[in-house]
Amino acid sequence: MNQNSKKKLTEVFASIKTEADKRFKEIKGDDDQNILIGMATCGLASGAIEVKAAFEEAIAERKINAHIMPVGCLGHCYAEPLVLIEKPGFPPILYHNVTPGKARLLVKAFLEEGDPVFEHILGSMEENDIIPSVMEFQRFNQEKRIVMANSGLIDPEDIYHYIAKGGYSALVKALTLEPEKIINEIQESGLRGRGGAGFLTGKKWQLTRDVNEKDKFVICNADEGDPGAYMDRTLLESNPHQIIEGMAINAYAIGAEKAITYIRAEYPLAVKVTKKAIEQAKEIGLLGKGILGTDFNLDIVIFQGSGAFVCGEETALIQSIQGERGMPQPRPPYPSQRGLFGKPTIINNVKTFGSIPPILKKGAQWFRGVGTEKSPGTAIFSVVGNIVHAGLVEIPMGISLRSLIFDICGGIPEQKKFKAVQIGGPSGGCLPEHFLDTPIDFDSLTLAGAMMGSGGIVVMDEDTCMVDVARYFLDFTQKESCGKCTFCRIGTKHLLDILERIITGKGKEGDIELLERLSIDIKEGSLCGLGKTAPNPVLTTIRYFRDEYEAHIREKRCPAMMCRALTAYYIDLDRCARGCDACVGSCPTEAIFTTRDRKKGIDQTLCVKCGECMTSCPVEYDAVIKVSPPELAPKIERPEEG
């Protein structure tokens, strides 16, 4: 690029930036009051719409001058709905679990009267003398936000917010560089694909750049099928422009003019927000023909994935865009050389694209300074299950699992004991307590028998049955197997049958060995990642929790008392309060009857073991007791009618 066009490019962007700053200042000036409400899917599910309505109403009623700004997700799902209030004279304050009532209170007490209502505060977002900062919590100060830096702080549906925060400047910088130089920078940064396999991103780009073809494609893989992972969705809902910017830089570097964002149709909000973002970028000349006055063209379209887990695999994803059944194809040729419609195609995960703009802005060396030597950068996890502070966490690679679960996410609720952590979704594995000091990076996790995968982490406490967890994942992969390879199609079905047999108390000696053998065969006989990793949950649970399998098979007992065929509930007549009817109303199947002395009993033939009676029994009696095997429950006869 010559000096002249470089100058023109900077000029064009400078005018956009000025406009963005102006608009951003209009709503976020020094003496404006702002109410930022987290309105991504989990916020909405916790009632953010009602909260927003309450704020609007209260502001109008009290004639207060404040802007209400819908923003994306901060990642603190346990505290949703989250509201951030900016008021001159105060640091920005974060309020958690806001209800419509609290919203009205905040408008009156804080915005009108200047009392920040300390009891509802989670913390302030800046250091100050009045209010404790959120940075005092490990959930905040151990995080390192690179990809999610702006998530939850800007309006995802307004491109100028992102630009005002420094967005798209990496694209401008990229356009002044030679494509080779960009690829070099990415290679030097050591960025590895965040989709799971951890292939070097720069190397992939180089391979595609080297192919001498006119048409090339860039695909953003947001087909997040792992049940239990939702960071891709959150990123697209909270800050879609960072992803679009990453895709544009990628397209420029490899010489592509067409890009596709492949989003699951189950994520309607993410689709809507991304669509709007693309339109806005096009409107102000950041996408489309002659981007920012250069001769670089790029069109991004959205393709909605139709809900097939296997389409997360790149060759299957390509098949589905071409209108076929999403079945993986043998590699090579790799998509980077022959992909969509036979053309060289780059497929990267949402988080990978999200890491690109910061790398270009701050340099490869800075990125290498975060995380570990072989896995630089950050990892985003959705930590869910039996955990106190569930939500999205972005941490530097290399932090131990223990610190992630116990320090950052607050450990296990209700003082229960930790049992296992499941990493990497249906392809990953369950790791027991003695693996908690494993550092989180691509290689260490694979070594332990799990994998980084998509970044879903499910924490399980002592009440989780590991055999049932293995069965759950097999049930999932068995349904999602595309059917191409015999071992995956039929083998997973057999694995599932054996596991079903075990959890219903019909397991036989030799079943464990059979599971192991079959698992290894499936791994060897399958083409794609789905089949190759599907037995991982079975293999890791057998390796680390063999005693649980044995208890199910030999003693017909479920140690965690979770498998319903092997447990029973009964009411301890010594503790049951005469005349109390709490459990009767809670039972969905009318299995609870009154004995002759007006105490309660459970009809085992009607009981579906949902556990509602146990929850409803008042704590002072605590009379409902769960046992395994079911024979331990004493027999209480239902008195004859009349």
Place this chain on the structure above:
Amino acid sequence: MNDTAEDEEDAMLKDITSMLTYFEKHRGNLIPILQSIQEKHQYLSPLALQMVARHLKVSSCDVYGVATFYNQFRFHPPGEHQIKACLGTACHVRGGDIILENFERKLDIKAGETTPDREFSIDRVACVGCCALAPVAIVDDTVYGHMAPSKVEGLILGFEIEKEREKRKKQSNESK
């Protein structure tokens, strides 16, 4: 009764014919076409699939094969209220299957089915991405977090009361 059902289907097929004209006859359009039909009409009827096949000049079994491969597509009309029980990992660990079972028992249908009066249908979904609220159920477009069997009863009772109220309103309007 039968006539209205046929009329409905006729109107739907007419609409699909006009929708198809917006799509180029390109195989890559197959899934977007199926998605937009389902978005508008809630399901893909056998005749609709045949029309798509004719439009794209591929065999019907090809279209059927692709449509059945993906979880998103349904081939029966859903109920007035669509219930989706989440069975993602986090929901499973927190008893999502018990919630599903309660819906099934209460409505006397299995997942994937619609009640005979077409009021309710139940589906199982694998993760809607609100894991922190597990177990989760989605009824129509509203997400309900921290579900419990008693909440299931409450939800359905709520719909029944609403329906009853509307019926009475209608009756009192008529009697006026």
